[in-house]
Amino acid sequence: MMNLVCLHFAGGNKYSYYPFEEHIDKNISLITLELPGRGKRFHEPLLTDVNDIVDDLFEQLKENVSKPYAIFGHSMGAMLTYLLAHKIEKSGFESPVHLFVSGCKAPKINRKPPFYHDMPKEEFINKIRGMGGCPEEILGNDELMALFEPSLRADFKAIETYTYIEQNPLKIPVTVFIGNKDKVTWEEAKAWEEESVHAIDIKEFEGNHFFIFQHKKEITALFKYYLKTKKTIFNNY
Template sequence: MEINLFCFPFAGGSKYSYQEYLKYTNNCVKIISVEYPGRGTRIRESLLKDIEDIVEDVYSKIKDELSQPYAFYGHSMGSIIAYLLTKKIIENGDSLPVHLFLTGRGGPSAIFSDSPKYLLPENEFITELNKMGGSSDEVLNNKELMSFFEPIIRADFQALETYRYKETLPFDIPVSVMIGQEENIVFGDAQTWQKETTKEIDIKVFPGNHFFINDYPAEIMQIILEKLSA
């Protein structure tokens, strides 16, 4: 039976962020990219600055598709949304995802000491985005483009950086974690995902920065397909 793979974008991302991944799936896994409000195909809707509101919105969009086997894949902010959405699904008694694939983010209980980026002045905010990678200099240095993208990215950062972890019972779902060797996440941060599941997690480290996912779509999809076919 076909498995739906719901993909949750990173901060500032859209449903098109995983377009490249479509090339590397098969007939058994259908990629469904989720669109948050205020961007892409939902550009006329208001941006949400609270992660719980984003989770509520996403749930309302996908809840009717949860009767078929499915898995979640999220990068960075998308990982936290995938996690919180799983918790909501458990609370509501819906069918659970068969697997969570979480990239570019330590577990929700991991403590990050960085001061909030969403409060930074424009120039400093853009400097931080440049450090993370994922956006070309042409985009970051284009004032017209950034006047469009900056509010979206800043709203997503606010949603992520104001999120506060609440410890709950672990779920019984397999979790695969992938991080970049050069990003600001240590292996110990990735290991904190183990607190959230009774299954033993697996962790894969890729070369590259926070946006290693753009360089290794084939390899990431191979891991996903292998896990979902096991």
């Protein structure tokens, strides 16, 4: 069995990738990690520093993930995937066999203001609405937004205040997913090639920032395609 560790996007939780479950290959097990301030960890303080988030994810990974495994992250989750992979390589813990980074420009490309995390409420909600992916039932409900907004702002702050530090390229293969109507350009996706010693693959899909949910069958088929070979290689050792 190949384990696929899934890191959620800003404002998400461990159930964010539940829609993939019905399409995922039977030989791939989805493992979702829960960040503080949501789900069963709702009463823990939200984290607003990306390094603290990565430290938390690393501890969860060591305790809950068996090998072989790969990591998938969309948007904020893609950046966390990249940083977590570096922490893993430096730690001596066995590395993932593959990384899937989705809906995210390469780490070296600076995020420019205006930043979402400190926008006034109405402007903030309109920006989230424009991204898609968040139901209007939540965005238009003050009580639900009161629960949802703090984690969303905390996640945006963590990513928007992140400062890129050049590191040696990862020794892990990377596949990049982008949407053709998202803000991430092909050139910004191609810049991921500087972060791995392997040649990267870029897969473009029709859709905006949350294109992954329009293409669940295609995305999960790509998981199977890339991880099938890795599982065979792993089992031969």
